[in-house]
Amino acid sequence: MTDPAPRLDREVIAMRVAREFRDGEVVNLGIGIPTLCSDFVPPDVEIMYHSESGLLNCGPLADEGEGDVDLINAGGQFLSPIPGMAYFDSAEAFAMIRGGHIDVTALGALQVSAMGDLANWFLPARGVGNVGGAMDLAAGAKRVIVAMEHNGRDGSSKIVPECSYPLTGKGCVSLVVTDIAVIEVLPAGQGLQLIEHAPGWDAASIQSQTDAEFSVSTDLTEITLV
Amino acid sequence: MPINKTVNSFAEAVSDISDGSVVMIGGFGGAGGMPHLLMLALRDQGARNLTIIGNTAGIAAPTGFGWPEGIEPIDHAVLIENGQIAKVIASFPVSGSVSRPNAFEKGFRAGEIELELVPQGTLAERMRAAGAGIAAFYTPTAAGTMLADGKETRVFDGREYVLEEALHADFALVRAKTADTLGNLAYAGTSRTFNPPMAMAAKVTIAEVDEIVEPGGIDPDRVDTPSIYVKRIAARPPASEGGVALP
Numbered sequence: 001m002t003d004p005a006p007r008l009d010r011e012v013i014a015m016r017v018a019r020e021f022r023d024g025e026v027v028n029l030g031i032g033i034p035t036l037c038s039d040f041v042p043p044d045v046e047i048m049y050h051s052e053s054g055l056l057n058c059g060p061l062a063d064e065g066e067g068d069v070d071l072i073n074a075g076g077q078f079l080s081p082i083p084g085m086a087y088f089d090s091a092e093a094f095a096m097i098r099g100g101h102i103d104v105t106a107l108g109a110l111q112v113s114a115m116g117d118l119a120n121w122f123l124p125a126r127g128v129g130n131v132g133g134a135m136d137l138a139a140g141a142k143r144v145i146v147a148m149e150h151n152g153r154d155g156s157s158k159i160v161p162e163c164s165y166p167l168t169g170k171g172c173v174s175l176v177v178t179d180i181a182v183i184e185v186l187p188a189g190q191g192l193q194l195i196e197h198a199p200g201w202d203a204a205s206i207q208s209q210t211d212a213e214f215s216v217s218t219d220l221t222e223i224t225l226v
Numbered sequence: 227m228p229i230n231k232t233v234n235s236f237a238e239a240v241s242d243i244s245d246g247s248v249v250m251i252g253g254f255g256g257a258g259g260m261p262h263l264l265m266l267a268l269r270d271q272g273a274r275n276l277t278i279i280g281n282t283a284g285i286a287a288p289t290g291f292g293w294p295e296g297i298e299p300i301d302h303a304v305l306i307e308n309g310q311i312a313k314v315i316a317s318f319p320v321s322g323s324v325s326r327p328n329a330f331e332k333g334f335r336a337g338e339i340e341l342e343l344v345p346q347g348t349l350a351e352r353m354r355a356a357g358a359g360i361a362a363f364y365t366p367t368a369a370g371t372m373l374a375d376g377k378e379t380r381v382f383d384g385r386e387y388v389l390e391e392a393l394h395a396d397f398a399l400v401r402a403k404t405a406d407t408l409g410n411l412a413y414a415g416t417s418r419t420f421n422p423p424m425a426m427a428a429k430v431t432i433a434e435v436d437e438i439v440e441p442g443g444i445d446p447d448r449v450d451t452p453s454i455y456v457k458r459i460a461a462r463p464p465a466s467e468g469g470v471a472l473p
Contacts, residue, residue: 031322051416052346053254053416053419054254054416054418054419055415055416065295067294068415069256069257069258069292069293069294069417069473070258070259070403070414070415070416070417071258071415071416072254072256072258072292072416076255076256076285076286076289076290076291076292078292087413087415087416087418088418089350089418089419089420089421089422089423089450090254090281090346090347090349090350090418090419090420090423091350091351091353091354091422091423093347093350093419094346094347094348094350094351095347095351097347098347098365098366098367122372123324126320126324127335128319128320128331128334128335128341129320129343130317130318130319130320130322131317131318131343131344131345131346131373132317132318132345132346133317133345133346133347134345135345135347135348135367135368135371135373136345136346136347136348136367139365139366139367139368139369140347140366140367166371166372167370167371167372168371169369169370169371170369170370170371
């Protein structure tokens with residue numbers, strides 16, 4: 001089935017995810033689309049970033065050529081310092097994650113299931129993968145938001161009844177933001193609910209791109225970015 | 227005799243690492259916090275059939291992860307390409323880029339190197355546990371995933387946890403900014419990462435540092451790794467004195 005309207009680009013997905021961050025929250029951003037979220041946090045919302053590289057609070061990415069090897073994020077990118085940062089070792093960085101001290105994490109995904117299971121670390125075709133901090137974040141963050149394209153490059157649905165890729169965590173995802181929809185994972189195994197659609201898309205056209213069944217919110221709206 | 231853990235060369239620092247040893251290698255994956263000169267000395271020393279434990283198995287060489295432009299990265303590949311590594315225990319063993327595989331991935335595919343994949347937080351906590359005399363602990367991380375396969379699980383308060391055992395090593399090669407001669411260590415910024423838990427977990431911890439100062443040269447309130455965990459320290463020669471220009 002052809003798309004009824006253009007899909008949102010990665011920056012717009014990140015923009016929508018950033019609207020989920022509340023003033024004062026501690027946020028951990030994964031690699032990929034989530035990294036872009038920091039550009040779109042509303043000016044009246046002050047958040048603190050946590051990174052597995054052992055820091056709490058940081059400035060934006062360092063300017064080209066200005067990098068300090070002792071100030072990186074989990075993706076190995078150089079950051080700029082700001083007042084009020086804290087550094088710590090890996091055991092403590094993950095105590096913060098598992099201990100429930102991270103309010104929100106935004107992660108990329110290969111698949112999300114109807115029960116909120118997340119698969120984002122292992123591509124069977126490669127035969128070896130990096131788990132990094134993904135399983136700790138999936139298990140420990142208070143809220144896990146997935147930011148991803150709705151379909152794979154081959155057109156396959158990434159929102160599925162059950163994940164076929166190896167899991168990162170079971171029932172951990174609470175919200176999925178894609179290039180055509182925003183879908184909530186309802187509590188207590190009640191499945192998925194469509195709450196927002198991209199411009200020009202409706203529930204039927206989104207369902208046709210989605211292997212997992214979802215219910216439709218009575219308050220279904222177009223994706224709002226401001 | 228005043229205590230002084232300084233050794234005169236990196237070669238001397240690693241001279242007793244024998245074939246089959248389990249060796250932790252500090253850092254996160256980039257240039258910061260990684261003991262480059264200890265790794266090069268271990269390569270030159272030549273011990274074989276080693277198990278190395280680290281966050282990565284060398285991801286800087288293929289992608290430049292955490293390295294400044296214009297400097298050729300040094301990572302675990304110096305040991306892997308020299309045929310010294312039999313097993314890797316890591317959370318992020320392969321290159322982030324599928325099209326630019328690292329030396330470990332080639333060795334793994336060739337069946338030459340074994341892999342134990344461990345979630346990053348579990349890896350750090352297993353080291354901390356080893357250093358703290360804790361035999362094992364229950365963590366929610368990896369419950370219901372293939373990384374919990376074959377492991378004991380238990381439900382606490384309605385939630386499933388996985389039993390993970392302490393991770394010990396014969397040697398830890400760590401990197402700090404400053405050491406005093408007693409072996410107290412202070413790190414810089416995000417270069418702390420795995421160095422403190424590794425320093426606790428090994429029988430012999432060897433620190434590569436930018437400078438060695440007299441006792442009192444590090445404010446006791448600013449000591450990150452207390453000297454009790456450190457056996458040997460070796461200072462990087464300044465680039466101006468023929469040292470390698472490395473970050």
